[in-house]
Amino acid sequence: MENSVLTVDNFSAFFGDHQVLRDINLSVPKNVVAALMGPSGCGKTTLIRCVNRMHELLPNTKVAGRMFLNEKDIYTMEPIVLRRKVGMVFQKPNPFPTMSIYDNVIAGYKLNGIRRSKEDFNTIVEQSLRAAALWDEVKDFLHRKGTFLSGGQQQRLCIARALAMNPEILLLDEPTSALDPKSTSQIEELFVELKRNVTMLLVTHNIGQAARVSDLTAFIYLGELIEHGPTEKMFTVPKDKRTEEYLTGKFG
Amino acid sequence: MEGHVRARLVKNHIFKGIVMLFAFISLLPLLLILYYITKNGISVINWDFLTHLPRPIGEAGGGVFNAITGTIMLIVLSCVFSIPFGIIAGIYLSENKEGKLSSLVRLCVIVLQGTPSIVIGIIAYVWIVAPLRTFSALSGGIALSIMMLPVIIKTTEETLKLIPYHLKEASLALGVPYHKTILKVILPSGLSGILTGILLSVARITGETAPLLFTAFGNQFMNWNILKPIDSLPYRIFYYAMSPYPEWHTFAWGASFILVVLTLALNLIARGVSIKWKIQF
Numbered sequence: 001m002e003n004s005v006l007t008v009d010n011f012s013a014f015f016g017d018h019q020v021l022r023d024i025n026l027s028v029p030k031n032v033v034a035a036l037m038g039p040s041g042c043g044k045t046t047l048i049r050c051v052n053r054m055h056e057l058l059p060n061t062k063v064a065g066r067m068f069l070n071e072k073d074i075y076t077m078e079p080i081v082l083r084r085k086v087g088m089v090f091q092k093p094n095p096f097p098t099m100s101i102y103d104n105v106i107a108g109y110k111l112n113g114i115r116r117s118k119e120d121f122n123t124i125v126e127q128s129l130r131a132a133a134l135w136d137e138v139k140d141f142l143h144r145k146g147t148f149l150s151g152g153q154q155q156r157l158c159i160a161r162a163l164a165m166n167p168e169i170l171l172l173d174e175p176t177s178a179l180d181p182k183s184t185s186q187i188e189e190l191f192v193e194l195k196r197n198v199t200m201l202l203v204t205h206n207i208g209q210a211a212r213v214s215d216l217t218a219f220i221y222l223g224e225l226i227e228h229g230p231t232e233k234m235f236t237v238p239k240d241k242r243t244e245e246y247l248t249g250k251f252g
Numbered sequence: 253m254e255g256h257v258r259a260r261l262v263k264n265h266i267f268k269g270i271v272m273l274f275a276f277i278s279l280l281p282l283l284l285i286l287y288y289i290t291k292n293g294i295s296v297i298n299w300d301f302l303t304h305l306p307r308p309i310g311e312a313g314g315g316v317f318n319a320i321t322g323t324i325m326l327i328v329l330s331c332v333f334s335i336p337f338g339i340i341a342g343i344y345l346s347e348n349k350e351g352k353l354s355s356l357v358r359l360c361v362i363v364l365q366g367t368p369s370i371v372i373g374i375i376a377y378v379w380i381v382a383p384l385r386t387f388s389a390l391s392g393g394i395a396l397s398i399m400m401l402p403v404i405i406k407t408t409e410e411t412l413k414l415i416p417y418h419l420k421e422a423s424l425a426l427g428v429p430y431h432k433t434i435l436k437v438i439l440p441s442g443l444s445g446i447l448t449g450i451l452l453s454v455a456r457i458t459g460e461t462a463p464l465l466f467t468a469f470g471n472q473f474m475n476w477n478i479l480k481p482i483d484s485l486p487y488r489i490f491y492y493a494m495s496p497y498p499e500w501h502t503f504a505w506g507a508s509f510i511l512v513v514l515t516l517a518l519n520l521i522a523r524g525v526s527i528k529w530k531i532q533f
Contacts, residue, residue, distance in 0.1 A: 084427035108426040
């Protein structure tokens, strides 16, 4: 518990009267990839959207319980401050269409009015694009629009944009579900690389992806956390019958 | 080929022919207007006509310089009033799709769009001309800006609605506050649509005469003061065309020509902007 980056404590979430998450308890230690898997509609996306408080932007939502990011209570922080510490990558690549590749990477600084010198920005852009394994492909046309890139490249640009803010945790909401197999495998390799510096929470409904990239896996079903633990253990000797059925493709 | 197949093909051709014919007929009025105005108007157009003030009857020459500058001034004034209000109202409507205030605003926009322009002129007279005790460019600009509002609000709303929600999420997830997300991410992404709307609304009001009759009033002298009456192209056309002098009738054609060219240019620019600055998501 002491060095866990994210701690979820008896957490529930609601859409109106409908309870989407039931008393979730989870902790994610530093520098791992933790995968959340489960069938569609089980609440895994809601869970990570509660981590950066994007859930509350939708009408009629409420939450109960607590969450801690590096021992600070997420729900007493200002959402704007919190979201600068938590990076997020979405299902569909969403670079800003009006900005160049360069400006997209430092969008978190530019849009928030955080000033840095030109040299600092150059370093941040290069480091983030290198970390997202995109630097070599785009270094010669950094000032072109980001939307000219391929889907996979756009998604890595979005990862670079999140990394540029030095997030304490990176939330990945089915980041490869809109991509082709080649881009998917590139991005999966990237996660394994990134783990040395960043903690990641990955939502996926691709069981294979969870097995390939994650260290920890949590299985969520109908809003409940059924079981969680080291990925290898969970995939070889699942404790719960429902986990086993899900992993062997009986439902989901 | 069998008989009934051939009959069908013939029917097909006839149908195609009718569709094309009707499409052409609907173009005809516009083509005729352009032809007529060009034929009667272009002979009047010369440097003197564009750069001189109207002269009293009996004196040869004279032009519509004050009407051209007046129209430009009215356009600038009406843009100053309508653009900020229109865009902000459009943002409100696209951000609040449901809710009492939005549906009320939407209803008002529709009603305002259907309000006869002469009525808007009377309102501007009561609001501005009467209290200030003078006809003025300001009152004309305000009357025209009320006519521009519905177009700007509607196009802004429709443009912003088409911007994918995930762009807004991307910005909010970076910790960007809501107002900066709207101003720096959403508005720039919709810029081409909003600009197109503004240009089209300007094209629409450029030719309006009715609301100017008792606001801007018309003025045969040069005027740069927004608190004094001002001339405009449509008013000048009305004035010349109503006169009993044949020479002034040709002036009316000339002024019409300038007005039509101006409106056409605005429409073409609007098209260009919407194609060239289109943002790909």
